[in-house]
Amino acid sequence: MSTDKGSSSAIGAITSTAGALIKPGESELHRWKRTFDKNAGVDIDGEKFLNVDQFINAIAPTDEGFNRIKRQQYSVLFQVADIKKRGLVSFNDFVLFETLLKRPDADYQLAFSVFDVDASGTIDYEEFKHVMGNNIKDSGIPFNFECDWSKLYLGKRGKTHTLDYSQFTQLIKGFQGERLRQAFHFFDKDGDGYISPDEFQHIITEVAGHKLSESVLTRLPTLCTMNPGRKISYSEVIAFSNIIRDMDVVERLLLRAVRKSKDGRISVSDFLDQCAANLRYGGFTPMEANIIWHFASRGSGLLAGSQRLTMADFEQLLDAKWNPPTDVVTELKGSRGxxxxxxxxxxxxxxxxxxxxxxxxxxxxxxxxxxxxxxxxxxxxxxxxxxxxxxxxxxxxxxxxxxxxxxxxxxxxxxxxxxxxxxxxxxxxxxxxxxxxxxxxxxxxxxxxxxxxxxxxxxxxxxxxxxxxxxxxxxxxxxxxxxxxxxxxxxxxxxxxxxxxxxxxxxxxxxxxxxxxxxxxxxxxxxxxxxxxxxxxxxxxxxxxxxxxxxxxxxxxxxxxxxxxxxxxxxxxxxxxxxxxxxxxxxxxxxxxxxxxxxxxxxxxxxxxxxxxxxxxxxxxxxxxxxxxxxxxxxxxxxxxAVRPTHESHTDISRIRARNGLRILLDCSSRFGIHNADVAAKAFGAYPRSFSG
The missing domain is CATH 1.50.40.10 (Mitochondrial carrier domain)
Structure with missing residues (x-):
């Protein structure tokens, strides 16, 4: 494929199926120009470009901290912006990328562009397997692309069934569930329906590590203490996955329950009452509610129903950037006489x-x-x-x-x-x-x-x-x-x-x-x-x-x-x-x-x-x-x-959409993008000086 063809195909892939891109206003163009000029460090024949590192500096949310999402993983988005596949992003490329971020479905558009390797506007079996396989091959948890789930979406190997943008969004949303099922089956060697605590930790870290704080990730094996067998069932794995998937709903229900509480503390029954009152067609099972209380109480050993917790207790489960209160803030407070x-x-x-x-x-x-x-x-x-x-x-x-x-x-x-x-x-x-x-x-x-x-x-x-x-x-x-x-x-x-x-x-x-x-x-x-x-x-x-x-x-x-x-x-x-x-x-x-x-x-x-x-x-x-x-x-x-960072994001909406696009990919594997970042670094180096047209 020629460079020009690749460029036009990529633009077409972005703009097809979802309508024309929104035209930026003058103020936005000026802002994008300032951002580009501030970060562009590659000068070729008088024209400025962004390399991978500079592009990440320009588009990554400033409040992310790179503690849950690794910096190099943003290089996945660089692949979308680098239309001509030369390891550099021009100002025109940057404007196109920023314009894409203005779309209300920018997160899924970004994910689609990553998998649409040939920029054809559709994704076939080989493309999906190639991109996904490269990003999960180092996880230690294999995935069978010949499974019935894949065939339902993509057809059999060698068939012409392809996915357009709308079909792809449903596939990528459902992938995590199949990944969990296959991962559990992979570790359940004897087929007794149980896996070890360490294996459970491995699975959750792989598919949802970016959504959980270090405190919760470290204590994942303690889930086995909720039953006498000291092992973890498939039901518990799915229950925990449901909590993570619907974390926003969990947070809203907890907040409502806490506001109605006279003393600011709530029990499992209070939470389930809020579920019944506010969710018309869905809800959380008693097992899911008990798991929430288990991790919020830091495994106190008490029966879940007997624990009345505050909103601060739930923060470690709700906020991926949560840290225990033994940081510089506590030290400074303790030193005050x-x-x-x-x-x-x-x-x-x-x-x-x-x-x-x-x-x-x-x-x-x-x-x-x-x-x-x-x-x-x-x-x-x-x-x-x-x-x-x-x-x-x-x-x-x-x-x-x-x-x-x-x-x-x-x-x-x-x-x-x-x-x-x-x-x-x-x-x-x-x-x-x-x-x-x-x-x-x-x-x-x-x-x-x-x-x-x-x-x-x-x-x-x-x-x-x-x-x-x-x-x-x-x-x-x-x-x-x-x-x-x-x-x-x-x-x-x-x-x-x-x-x-x-x-x-x-x-x-x-x-x-x-x-x-x-x-x-x-x-x-x-x-x-x-x-x-x-x-x-x-x-x-x-x-x-x-x-x-x-x-x-x-x-x-x-x-x-x-x-x-x-x-x-x-x-x-x-x-x-x-x-x-x-x-x-x-x-x-x-x-x-x-x-x-x-x-x-x-x-x-x-x-x-x-x-x-x-x-x-x-x-x-x-x-x-x-x-x-x-x-x-x-x-x-x-x-x-003031030393403690706030949880409220003051990043503009385009930065948030860029991050959310990456998070959709991370739901497939928390290592998504690391392999590609390593390949890009070897191919282009930190600061490429020239390229062939």
Whole structure:
């Protein structure tokens, strides 16, 4: 076959039976060009090419790690891209390959191209036997190509029966089942229906080694402990194969069962209940369920039905890249002592202070308006100065010095907000961590409320002095104008005037406000992130916008429902004028306001409080989480966790399809492509310098 004929035939094989290839857009062409130029290292007569290694660098998923799929196995895909069979891929070849990857069935198209040796668009018996035989001949497990299964698909040797693309996809999907059957028969020499544990390990490693973690592969022989005979039956081999084949379904059912569990643990019966509820025409047998529990429990020796496992237990079976928790992460955590704990808490204080300052400054003008509205007494003639929030904004701007008037008292607010936010955030995280089940990662609702309440209670030590100074400064301009008093003085004057004891006036009201607020807020925020935005599901990390929305929405009910306590606190802490009612404490203030001004007075400034608190806490927590992730404390838990790779793939879809195409071939043999890679290396060398046209 000539080179030109081979080239056109290969293109025809790719495009036939499945329609015309999708035309790439300009942005894709530019991206492909950048990728090609970045990796191309072979220059022949001014034209760049990719050799095998460079091609693998260009198309292999960056997060694969090459721990379950060996790097050289991607050379199988190089055979598809190398249309002219010269050991090099030009830019035009690369564009064709990338365009192929855009197809929704790219994985099967790639597999078909590997077997279609003569690029005819069909696969016959000899082609299938040649390609498959070369890739399984070193496995130690022979395959009889003259079996009835092969004849059903391909006909007898020498016959003209060939497979088109659609027929091939069914053949390759069913090959593993026949491979398992023949492998079991090969090892079952005496025909008693059993094989040894080592033989079982050999079979599974050959046909599914790329799908299982090292932990599971190593413990495959322990499957024999599930029955008294210490051997493994064909039923168990097929059951294990079914689990691997339907691993995605297994994972979804496990996740659903865990979410419905109160304590984050599930039993075999819980899993089977989910199968019955969610699978219409299929299901998993009790043997298959027990095998899942056997490997998830690491062979604890307990009866499968009596074990309640967490989602973390199943990860070693579900994730081929799973490693036992005795890695660098554990070592780093173990090396952290008292000094590191103190340092990390101090670091969190700084991050919380910066985030709190940004949030407070952003909404301070709204807070001033809220304070003015809450402090005016509606039961006194001539007391109502502001009709609504907009009227308040207009009068403050015109009567008290413009924009600067809206930031009166902001400095002590910024100075005090750092320890306040740091205390609130740190205490909430600390208590949540203590009350969270370390195995399931679950925290009950009551514990979330306790953590939030503790955070709100602890912050009052800082919040009360801060707020009373802020309120006095925010009301100073109004009092100076109404009573003809001296010009407003600064924060130091207020502190000297009140004294240490006076700074904690209204502390009980502050507790009544901050404890319920934090209980509602932090609990709602945690559930918004997890349940609404799906944080942590398959390693998902929320964006700044998602964090901002979650934090902002969570602050709305918390702010409005605690408005009565905030109104009473404002009245207690503001400087009373002549003729105004003086409240004896929080309870007296609450009932006096309700009696004299009506229940609606307790919700004065409620909307302004929502408008202020919601964005303030939204900005504060969103900024805090971004800062904590961007600048984690060195050696701290956030920095340590960053060492562990996430399971969520951020690779683009074409890279995923390239990998999946290879996985279809690896289902035939986990060694698929290694023989071809060795042949290619000998034929072309690492960096071929020339070729004949």
């Amino acid at each position: 008292f000094v590191h704990e103190v340092g990390e808490n101090a670091w969190n204080f700084v991050m919380g202070g910066i985030a709190g300052g940004i949030g407070a400054f952003t909404v301070y003008p709204i807070d001033l308006v809220k304070t003015r509205l809450q402090n005016q007494r509606s039961n006194v003639v001539g007391e109502v100065m502001y009709r609504n929030a907009f009227d308040c904004v207009k009068k403050v701007y015109h009567n008290e010095g413009g924009i600067r008037a809206f930031y009166r008292g902001v400095l002590p607010q910024l100075v005090g907000v750092a320890p306040e936010k740091a205390i609130k955030i740190t205490v909430n995280e600390l208590v949540r961590k203590k009350l969270t089940d370390p195995e399931t990662g679950r925290i009950p609702l009551w514990a979330e409320l306790v953590a939030g309440g503790a955070a709100g209670g602890c912050q009052v030590a800082v919040t009360n002095p801060l707020e009373i100074v802020k309120i006095r400064l925010q009301m100073a301009g109004e009092m100076a104008r109404m009573e003809g008093a001296a010009a407003p003085r600064g924060a130091l004057h207020v502190v000297k005037q009140l004294g240490i004891v006076g700074l904690y006036k209204g502390a009980s009201a502050c507790l009544w406000r901050d404890i319920p607020f934090s209980m509602i807020y932090f609990t709602a925020y945690a559930h918004m992130k997890k349940d609404w935005f799906g944080e942590g599901k398959r390693g998902k990390v929320l964006s700044f916008g998602e964090l901002l929305i979650a934090a902002g929405i969570s602050g709305m009910p918390a702010a409005y429902l605690t408005t009565p306590a905030d109104v009473v606190k404002t009245r207690l802490q503001s400087q009373s004028r002549a003729g105004q009612t003086v409240y004896k404490g929080f309870i007296d203030g609450f009932f006096t306001i309700a009696r004299e001004e009506g229940p609606r007075a307790l919700f004065k400034g409620g909307i302004a409080r929502v408008i202020r608190s919601s964005p303030q806490f939204g900005v504060t927590l969103a900024v805090y989480e971004v800062l904590s992730k961007r600048f984690p404390y060195p050696g701290g838990e956030k920095a340590v966790e």
